[in-house]
Amino acid sequence: MTTRYERYADEIAELIRSQALRAGDRLPSVRQASASRGISPSTVFEAYYLLEARGLIEARARSGYYVKATMATPSWAPTMPRDATEVAISDLVFQVLGSSGRPDLVPLGSAFPSPALFPLATLARHLGQGMRALPPERLVQDLAPGNDDLRRQIVRRYGIDGIPVAPDEIVMTNGAMEALGLCLQAVTEPGDVVAVESPTFYAALQALERLKLRALEVPTDARDGVDLDALAGLLARHRVKACWFMPSFQNPLGALMPQAKRQALIDLLARHEVPLIEDDVYAELHADARKPLPAKAFDRAGLVMHCGSFSKCLAPGYRVGWVAAGRFAQRVERLRLMSSLSPALPSQQAVAVYLAEGGYDRHLRRLRRRLADSRRAMAAAVRQHFPVGTRVHEPQGGYLVWVELPPSVDALELHRRALVQGISVAPGPLFSPTAGFAHCIRLNHGHVDDPRIDGAVQTLGALAHAMA
Numbered sequence: 001m002t003t004r005y006e007r008y009a010d011e012i013a014e015l016i017r018s019q020a021l022r023a024g025d026r027l028p029s030v031r032q033a034s035a036s037r038g039i040s041p042s043t044v045f046e047a048y049y050l051l052e053a054r055g056l057i058e059a060r061a062r063s064g065y066y067v068k069a070t071m072a073t074p075s076w077a078p079t080m081p082r083d084a085t086e087v088a089i090s091d092l093v094f095q096v097l098g099s100s101g102r103p104d105l106v107p108l109g110s111a112f113p114s115p116a117l118f119p120l121a122t123l124a125r126h127l128g129q130g131m132r133a134l135p136p137e138r139l140v141q142d143l144a145p146g147n148d149d150l151r152r153q154i155v156r157r158y159g160i161d162g163i164p165v166a167p168d169e170i171v172m173t174n175g176a177m178e179a180l181g182l183c184l185q186a187v188t189e190p191g192d193v194v195a196v197e198s199p200t201f202y203a204a205l206q207a208l209e210r211l212k213l214r215a216l217e218v219p220t221d222a223r224d225g226v227d228l229d230a231l232a233g234l235l236a237r238h239r240v241k242a243c244w245f246m247p248s249f250q251n252p253l254g255a256l257m258p259q260a261k262r263q264a265l266i267d268l269l270a271r272h273e274v275p276l277i278e279d280d281v282y283a284e285l286h287a288d289a290r291k292p293l294p295a296k297a298f299d300r301a302g303l304v305m306h307c308g309s310f311s312k313c314l315a316p317g318y319r320v321g322w323v324a325a326g327r328f329a330q331r332v333e334r335l336r337l338m339s340s341l342s343p344a345l346p347s348q349q350a351v352a353v354y355l356a357e358g359g360y361d362r363h364l365r366r367l368r369r370r371l372a373d374s375r376r377a378m379a380a381a382v383r384q385h386f387p388v389g390t391r392v393h394e395p396q397g398g399y400l401v402w403v404e405l406p407p408s409v410d411a412l413e414l415h416r417r418a419l420v421q422g423i424s425v426a427p428g429p430l431f432s433p434t435a436g437f438a439h440c441i442r443l444n445h446g447h448v449d450d451p452r453i454d455g456a457v458q459t460l461g462a463l464a465h466a467m468a
Contacts, residue, residue: 004039005046012047016056016067017223027057027065050288084193084214084238085433089205093430096415102424106447106456109415109424111251113399113446115316117370119354119363123315126357127350134349144337146172146322147348153355154308154322163297169329171336172322174343176281176309178336179323181207183277183305184242186331188213192241195234195274197226199431199440201251204244204279208433215433216240222393222402225250225257228264235272242275248292249282252431252442253402254395259293266298275328278306284313284364286397287372302327310351313364318347370448371399378445381454385461387468399446405439409467414441417463423456 015021028036033044048065051057058068096109138148145151151170158165173179188194190212196204198217208215216234219227225247234240247257247265257265269276278295286292296306305328309321320343325332336342354360378401379394386392389406405411411427418425426444428437447453 003046005043005050008033008037008039008043009047009050012051013056021067023067025067026063027067029064046289084216087205087209087213087215087433089202089430089433090209092435093202093206096412096427096430105419105422105424106450106452107424108418108443108453108456108460109426110444110447111426112316113312113371113444114448114450116449117367117446118314118316119359120315122359123318123350123354126353127346129353131346131349134345138345144333144342146170146343147345147352149356150320150348150352151322153352154324158324161291161293161297163294165296165324169324169326170322171325171329171333172320172343172348173336174321174340175311175319176279176307176321177203177207178340178343179305179307179309179321179332180204180244180277180279181211182332182335182339183275183307183323183325183328184208184211184213184244185335186305186325186328187275187277188241193238195231195240195243195245196433197245197250197253199252199428199437200244201246201279202430205431205433217433218243220250220253220255222253222255224261225255226265228261228268231265232268235268235274240272240274242277243269244277244279245295246279246282247295248280249285249395249398249400251282251398252400252426252428254393254398254400256292256396257295262293262295263298266295266304269303270301273301274303276304278304280306281309281312282398283308285368285371285399287368287375288396296324296326299326305332313367314354314360315347315351318351319343320347320351368397371397371446374445374448375399375401378443378453378457381457382443382461385458387461387465389468390464399444401443401445403441403443405441405464406468407439409439409464411438411441414460414463414467417467418460421456421459421463423460425460 030041030044034041056068057065059065151167154170155165155167184207193214193216194208195216195218197220216238219230226245247262249256276295280294283291294306296304304326306324323332379392382392382403387406391404393402415425415427426442428440429435431437
């Protein structure tokens with residue numbers, strides 16, 4: 001349920017979006033807002049803190065709160081949805097990422113945050129301690145379902161968020177990518193149509209390519225996600241077998257689908273009996289005080305397969321993922337047994353012990369603060385150094401920023417020139433089965449301690465200026 005301060009914050013955000021409030025305008029003082037709206041000063045403060053975290057307003061010492069001076073919010077408007085598309089993206093992905101994986105490069109194109117952000121020494125200690133304490137018989141018993149302690153911890157975290165999930169609905173996997181791929185296999189056959197966001201994460205397109213599925217692009221807004229009207233039209237015209245969406249901090253846009261829109265999405269898919277594969281790997285990296293409820297929270301038909309992972313928020317490289325697979329849990333588990341049998345038990349045990357000791361939420365609070373600071377710094381640097389006409393969306397979570405450059409800037413050519421300067425970027429065509437978004441790039445701000453980042457953004461801006 002939306003709180004009073006969230007409702008007030010949303011009203012102010014809408015005034016900013018519609019430009020009734022413009023960059024530099026002063027917001028009502030806390031006293032004025034409290035008196036005029038009949039709400040407490042603490043409610044006004046909470047609303048302003050929330051708007052500040054979203055990057056919409058800023059506090060000025062001894063002056064009050066002002067609408068933040070930003071570039072225009074991107075309004076992604078791809079061409080009208082085409083028919084379903086055969087996917088052949090992997091050659092481009094391997095070509096771009098193969099040349100971008102050198103350790104000497106500044107990792108603006110990376111899909112991972114800095115490993116220095118995570119408690120790896122503590123996890124390593126739990127890895128040894130946990131395995132020494134594990135009864136030998138558990139090494140065999142836990143193979144099929146996954147580590148029982150970890151599954152209980154995951155179910156507990158769902159319960160804290162008010163989402164009832166049965167333990168036998170949880171299938172442990174080798175990272176979220178295995179979970180997502182197994183979900184696809186569970187509900188599709190080669191040649192089937194799968195709806196994806198446009199733009200979407202290139203690994204989703206690679207999964208469709210591997211399984212010989214066709215992609216149906218759905219226009220997606222950088223602020224609030226999938227266009228539901230467009231999706232409704234596509235569902236009426238096409239036999240869509242599944243949707244693969246990322247409602248929270250979508251990769252690459254960073255979009256955050258509002259709660260009411262998530263409910264509407266689930267209602268729409270339930271009417272058409274279309275499963276949703278919900279990629280929620282960035283859920284814990286929210287800038288606001290509360291974690292956004294997943295679409296899974298509104299599912300009453302068992303159609304949502306909610307995929308999560310500890311790779312982006314706790315344990316990169318441990319490959320500990322899971323899916324709360326709804327009515328498809330047994331099918332997903334059998335597919336996993338036929339492919340990988342089980343994710344590695346030592347990794348699961350280490351994460352389970354870490355969660356049981358109670359330090360996870362404290363770690364997450366520190367991580368969110370650091371990413372929020374680096375997000376603001378990255379967006380400010382792009383605004384300062386990139387050419388006029390550049391649009392940047394500053395998301396409310398995650399560690400990725402999507403940048404729309406002037407149309408004359410070819411993102412693939414910018415990628416090539418940046419490599420010569422020792423910088424990696426992720427060019428827009430990676431995120432579309434039709435090589436769209438040719439003048440867009442995705443930047444990673446999650447390498448917070450890398451002293452090369454500021455200079456790299458400045459260099460990238462100079463390269464873009466030369467092409468604009």
